[in-house]
Amino acid sequence: MFNKGKKDTKAGFVAVVGRPNAGKSTLLNYLVGEKLAMVSKKAQATRKRMNIIVMHENAQIIFVDTPGIHEKERLLNKFMLDEALKAMGDADLIVFLAPVTDKLTEYEKFLSLNESKNTKHIVVLTKMDHVKQGDILKKLGEYQKYQDRFEAIIPFSVNKKVGRKQLLDEIVKYLPQSPFLYDTEILTTENIRDIYKELIRESIFENLSDEIPYESDVTIEKIEEDDTMDRVYATIVVEKETQKGMIVGQKGSGIKRVGKLAREQMEFFSGKRIFLDLHVAVKKGWSKNRESLEEFGYIS
Known part of the structure; x- marks a missing residue:
């Protein structure tokens, strides 16, 4: 312990x-x-x-x-x-x-x-x-x-x-007498992949209209880490083609806004420079589908 x-x-x-x-x-x-x-x-x-x-x-x-x-x-x-x-x-x-x-x-x-x-x-x-x-x-x-x-x-x-x-x-x-359960230096048991995913999701909430955040999720495809920079490759998944168009925005303005805020928050959290490669994909009805929820890690 x-x-x-x-x-x-x-x-x-x-x-x-x-x-x-x-x-x-x-x-x-x-x-x-x-x-x-x-x-x-x-x-x-x-x-x-x-x-x-x-x-x-x-x-x-x-x-x-x-x-x-x-x-x-x-x-x-x-x-x-x-x-x-x-x-x-x-x-x-x-x-x-x-x-x-x-x-x-x-x-x-x-x-x-x-x-x-x-x-x-x-x-x-x-x-x-x-x-x-x-x-x-x-x-x-x-x-x-x-x-x-x-x-x-x-x-x-x-x-x-x-x-x-x-x-x-x-x-x-109200806590029981116990040795510490985790290293005293760590702040969360979450891994960096999950934290980056949540920061991208938060940027979607902040930058887009009400319908989009609730029918979207994020998958982190790959993270390449070194001492000064993390390269993060991620996909925003939505349920409809129209939602994809709203996220991408005119001449890519929507996804640029989402990416900019997410990157700033990721840099603030990690203390490193972040290269964020962000794409949008359509997966119809994912939030109502058990297999999709398993894939996103919501049901095990």
Whole structure:
């Protein structure tokens, strides 16, 4: 183990859940101090679980970023809900993100999903920047009727840098005594291929209209790494020819925009120069097809 001989350490898995666009990835990137989880203003950007590791005092917290809890008929959406539920069942603790402007119905849905697992959880109130102090106090009051269900409720603001230490201190209380499970120097268990894929997907979300991101995915065909540059060959896969035309854009303007932002984010993450070779392919109905989802790594 990575801290042999030390008996007073803790380590455990913490599932971060909430409705789509509740602020899960923003919170995790802030806690780890790096851009690792996919952030988009559009809902349901995160599709798979991702482990993000934060060291705090004598503890190793392995956060599991999950897709938003939602119910949709499409096969891909069912996979995403399954991912969130598995993370909840496997975790030592759940952090439930609740935007302060939300009604309690989202939290009540979460309670019913967690009923069979009965995993302990903390409520984190997010998106507090645009409400008054009185609104925050009112929301805290509303949650009091469920005070016997949660371990703690913590107001949190990434922009105002409020709540980080309080949240990490609270999480550590519920982790088991354990040697560290991973090398203390690593921030995520994801490999570079998956991180580059997510950064390209994020650029699609940021640069294109609503329909495209939800019916597109990215495959990394090949990465050639050396000390100063990574050469990344990737394909954006869509469901319709019309979507391909929208991504490519007039005289290639759309794919240039997507490639530029993705390359900048990849360079920021890797600290290297990036050569990005990006193409678009059509695979009709991939998000509704089990074989295609297996190919993209969503179903094993």
